[in-house]
Amino acid sequence: MRDVYAEAFGAPPWGEGPEHADAYLRRLAGEVGRPGFTAALALDAERVLGWATAWTTPDPFPGDRSYARVSAALGNERAAEWLCGGREVDELAVSEVARGLGLGARLLHAVTEDRADGRCWLLTSVAARPAVDCYASAGWTEVTDPAPGGLAVFLGPRHPALSTRPRPT
Template structure:
């Protein structure tokens, strides 16, 4: 069967909540995430609220009747959020770049593909599905620097790492999308303006 990747409504995504939970567990139970059933349940509770965020968009990867991946995104608010990993990203970029580059941009929040469906281009297709309609190209995401597979995937997909945490293997990195106008203003590791 051919796996279909398509944008979906919040209602359709939530109707597939148990499938999303199963993919979440499959994708995030291993290193470096080590997340279990309680994390997956917490994600579903968060997702139920996230669908009401301004600019919310989602996509599913479906193989026959089985959900094998999904992605969600929304518009980053102004002022910049102070929850989760956002303060670390803001500290790394600085207040001005954070406001100019990230606030009002499309923030990719989650992207997951079941292990058995990887290496078929689904991650890239899901990423494209939740960002392609952004005419100004202002899209961004963050991930753990310990997730070396994710870091390599985003780089292959044309995303540019905008923050470079300490090399100790902890922290988070922000990536700017392939059409983000600030991509060329990103400084390499160890150098700041």
């Protein structure tokens, strides 16, 4: 997982070095205890090709990490209404050898498909074009123009807010 993390997040726009991959593995050990935590792992024999992790977004909407920028982009009311209690996809990483094969979309589906009400969301950088394209082709909808710092919020294909909000032109 460390190597895939380094491949996925080492290049722009993330630019995270090997120490970030090590820190992620340490952080992951604690994140499995978050409410609603779920994960999917893709393997080829014993080789990790990719994974996704997700959990339930707390209520009230947090203000740490990138959450403050999400609130700034959506507004506090929408962030709370659309995202609190929903399934938040936190990480999705695919090995370079497995990119372009639909694995990212399958991992995304694996960590969100059981959410009966469809309230799933994720945050990414608009500069991460392959990720943005993957989410869009998997039916996810960007609902920010983008958030401060070049971040974009995507709602899952069955998210109920999609039926009530105007589509961007």
